[in-house]
Amino acid sequence: MEDWTVLLVDDEEEFISALAERLAFRGIKARTAGSGEAALAAIEKDPPQVMVLDLMMPGMSGVDVLQHIRRTHPDIKVILLTGHGSTREGMEGMRLGAFDFLMKPLSIEELVEKLRNAVSSA
Amino acid sequence: MNPKSWLARLSLLSIDEDGDSPERYNVLRRNMMILMIFVTIVPMLLMAAVNYHQYQTALKEEIVNPMRILVNKAKHSFELFLAERLSAVSFIASAYTFDQLADENELKRIFRVMKSEFGGFVDIGLIDESGVQVNYVGPYELKGKDYSEQEWFHETKIRGSHVSDVFLGYRRFPHIVIAVQSSPAEGKNWTLRATIDTARYNDLIASMGLDPRSDAFLMNKKGVLQTQSRWYGDVLETVQLPIPPASFEANVVELTDREGRDVLMAYASFAHSPYNLVVVKQRAEVLRAWYTLKSELFFLFVASVIAIFLVVFKLTDVLVKRMRECDERREAAFREVEHSHKLSSIGRLAAGVAHEINNPMAIINEKAGLMEDLIRHGAAFPEKDKFLGLIKAILQSVQRCRSITHRLLGFAKRMEVQIEVLDLNEVLTETVGFLEREAVYRNVAVEMRLQPNLPRIASDRGQLQQVFLNILNNALAAVDHGGSITISSWEKDADFDAVAIEDNGSGMSEDTLKHIFEPFFTTKKGTGTGLGLPITYGIIKKLGGTIEVESKEGVGTKMTVILPKQPLKEAGG
Numbered sequence: 001m002e003d004w005t006v007l008l009v010d011d012e013e014e015f016i017s018a019l020a021e022r023l024a025f026r027g028i029k030a031r032t033a034g035s036g037e038a039a040l041a042a043i044e045k046d047p048p049q050v051m052v053l054d055l056m057m058p059g060m061s062g063v064d065v066l067q068h069i070r071r072t073h074p075d076i077k078v079i080l081l082t083g084h085g086s087t088r089e090g091m092e093g094m095r096l097g098a099f100d101f102l103m104k105p106l107s108i109e110e111l112v113e114k115l116r117n118a119v120s121s122a
Numbered sequence: 123m124n125p126k127s128w129l130a131r132l133s134l135l136s137i138d139e140d141g142d143s144p145e146r147y148n149v150l151r152r153n154m155m156i157l158m159i160f161v162t163i164v165p166m167l168l169m170a171a172v173n174y175h176q177y178q179t180a181l182k183e184e185i186v187n188p189m190r191i192l193v194n195k196a197k198h199s200f201e202l203f204l205a206e207r208l209s210a211v212s213f214i215a216s217a218y219t220f221d222q223l224a225d226e227n228e229l230k231r232i233f234r235v236m237k238s239e240f241g242g243f244v245d246i247g248l249i250d251e252s253g254v255q256v257n258y259v260g261p262y263e264l265k266g267k268d269y270s271e272q273e274w275f276h277e278t279k280i281r282g283s284h285v286s287d288v289f290l291g292y293r294r295f296p297h298i299v300i301a302v303q304s305s306p307a308e309g310k311n312w313t314l315r316a317t318i319d320t321a322r323y324n325d326l327i328a329s330m331g332l333d334p335r336s337d338a339f340l341m342n343k344k345g346v347l348q349t350q351s352r353w354y355g356d357v358l359e360t361v362q363l364p365i366p367p368a369s370f371e372a373n374v375v376e377l378t379d380r381e382g383r384d385v386l387m388a389y390a391s392f393a394h395s396p397y398n399l400v401v402v403k404q405r406a407e408v409l410r411a412w413y414t415l416k417s418e419l420f421f422l423f424v425a426s427v428i429a430i431f432l433v434v435f436k437l438t439d440v441l442v443k444r445m446r447e448c449d450e451r452r453e454a455a456f457r458e459v460e461h462s463h464k465l466s467s468i469g470r471l472a473a474g475v476a477h478e479i480n481n482p483m484a485i486i487n488e489k490a491g492l493m494e495d496l497i498r499h500g501a502a503f504p505e506k507d508k509f510l511g512l513i514k515a516i517l518q519s520v521q522r523c524r525s526i527t528h529r530l531l532g533f534a535k536r537m538e539v540q541i542e543v544l545d546l547n548e549v550l551t552e553t554v555g556f557l558e559r560e561a562v563y564r565n566v567a568v569e570m571r572l573q574p575n576l577p578r579i580a581s582d583r584g585q586l587q588q589v590f591l592n593i594l595n596n597a598l599a600a601v602d603h604g605g606s607i608t609i610s611s612w613e614k615d616a617d618f619d620a621v622a623i624e625d626n627g628s629g630m631s632e633d634t635l636k637h638i639f640e641p642f643f644t645t646k647k648g649t650g651t652g653l654g655l656p657i658t659y660g661i662i663k664k665l666g667g668t669i670e671v672e673s674k675e676g677v678g679t680k681m682t683v684i685l686p687k688q689p690l691k692e693a694g695g
Contacts (some may be wrong), residue, residue, distance in 0.1 A: 012481055012484070012485060014485045014488075014489070015481070015484050015485045015488055018485070018488035018489045018491070018492045019488045021492050021495070022488060022491055022492050022495050025495040025499060083477060083480035083481055083484070103528070104480045104481065104483070104484040105480065105483045105484040105486075105487035105488075105520055105523075105524050106484065106487070108488075108491055
């Protein structure tokens with residue numbers, strides 16, 4: 001089991017719960033948050049090393065969360081999730097300070113690779 | 123029916139706007155022609171008619187008046203001549219007595235003076251009450267002649283003076299006689315008689331100065347010619363013309379003579395003598411100017427009508443053709459807009475659907491994946507492999523959905539174009555790099571024929587990559603194994619660069635070629651989304667370029683992309 005944790009943020013409960021379980025199988029500790037506000041609260045309590053953040057959420061949007069994090073916890077690496085099928089949003093996000101991005105539906109192997117990259121990068 | 127449409131109907135210019143048949147253009151053209159011809163020819167006709175009559179009247183006046191004047195003048199000349207001679211004879215009769223005049227020498231002297239002072243006297247004679255010529259001076263032997271039975275003698279006795287018609291007397295040539303009676307207070311009446319040469323008459327007529335195509339003569343009230351007529355008889359013959367009623371004012375009439383000639387006859391009656399002066403001109407001659415004018419007018423009219431017809435035909439033809447063209451263009455433009463709208467609404471629909479689907483698909487993906495993880499890491503059970511197989515199938519289907527929705531979203535996007543100055547050759551080489559492994563695996567030879575120092579263009583790198591990737595993928599799919607793909611680039615002209623990707627694969631039929639840029643059209647059963655080329659087409663259009671495809675079944679396909687060096691403004695998306 002890795003010694004770092006990842007926080008999965010998405011309003012689709014079914015999605016991130018299954019994802020968290022799958023990550024556990026691969027030796028990765030994952031926590032979940034169902035909204036931007038819940039994510040920020042979770043970070044305050046126990047900051048993760050890396051975050052997987054869905055852009056399209058009701059309430060506080062992924063971009064807002066990202067910008068917040070960059071200010072308050074700049075060492076947390078953020079990987080953006082987008083269902084839009086466009087690379088533009090991802091690139092835009094990376095300009096805002098995200099580490100990487102993935103498109104839904106995602107490939108678990110790709111996600112794991114990106115997570116490991118994020119943690120190991122300075 | 124509102125007045126506007128009523129008026130349009132009346133003017134034959136309304137046209138069934140919603141009708142489909144090309145007939146309506148023919149109807150419109152026909153109506154326009156009718157209207158235009160009517161409006162131009164009817165006024166022209168009216169004017170021509172009015173002109174015709176006016177000219178006719180005016181010309182007649184032009185011809186008739188001079189004739190009238192001429193006749194009057196000639197008449198006055200004649201009357202003057204006769205009046206002079208009559209005065210002379212009257213004077214002699216008053217100034218001398220019978221006895222003086224009966225003296226031969228005296229009469230001779232008087233006659234000599236008369237002849238020298240007044241031209242035209244041939245002889246003179248003194249006649250007593252009983253009609254016997256008692257004295258005579260002249261070229262003939264007429265002394266002692268008895269005139270008591272002659273009409274002029276009776277006339278003179280009654281009237282006191284007399285100017286005779288031309289007659290052939292004893293002398294067998296035409297002459298006239300002037301006779302004046304003297305009634306002295308005491309003594310018997312006597313008559314003085316003089317003969318005038320009719321040659322003077324002819325001189326007078328000659329002096330009228332008529333042109334050789336007219337005839338002028340003097341005739342008496344009964345129509346007996348007093349002078350020679352050119353066409354209508356000799357002296358003392360009855361003129362072969364209808365005799366007009368007496369008129370002191372010169373009058374002009376039209377009539378047809380016995381030879382069938384149409385003539386204009388001007389005549390005037392003498393006040394103190396029983397004569398009519400007549401001038402005859404052939405109408406054809408007189409009206410020659412009129413006939414010329416008439417035929418000129420007619421010719422002009424016909425030429426104008428022909429010209430009008432030609433112009434109207436041509437004009438309406440051109441107009442209606444233009445109208446038709448415009449209508450057709452409008453139709454085409456409308457259809458294009460419709461098509462474009464349709465595409466964009468499909469696009470929006472597709473985008474909406476794709477986006478909505480991504481989330482549930484992500485759930486399926488993770489759930490099925492989790493199932494796989496659980497079973498793999500769990501204990502063995504009878505159907506374990508089968509379960510794993512089934513889950514694998516589910517995951518594969520999800521992947522298929524994923525690629526479909528991603529492409530769908532790519533198609534619908536209104537992504538903003540990010541312009542940078544780039545080297546096409548560089549982009550091409552990069553893109554080919556992505557597919558290099560695939561090409562090697564499939565044993566496909568890739569040849570690059572890139573123009574060195576190809577001028578850089580300003581365009582969107584990402585979108586260009588997508589375009590070339592797409593085309594290359596299609597080429598790879600077409601050649602399958604062991605074929606070749608050639609990629610070339612060159613500078614087309616001052617404003618455009620061109621890239622061609624040619625393969626020697628299966629090629630496409632003409633039918634297929636027609637549809638390749640249509641969304642969802644695909645020849646790849648089962649795997650194709652049918653969106654690759656429409657997306658490519660859309661991107662190229664947005665970048666201001668064009669794409670051309672040549673293909674032959676069994677030979678290969680060549681796709682040429684032409685890109686502007688500077689991005690152009692284009693409509694739509």
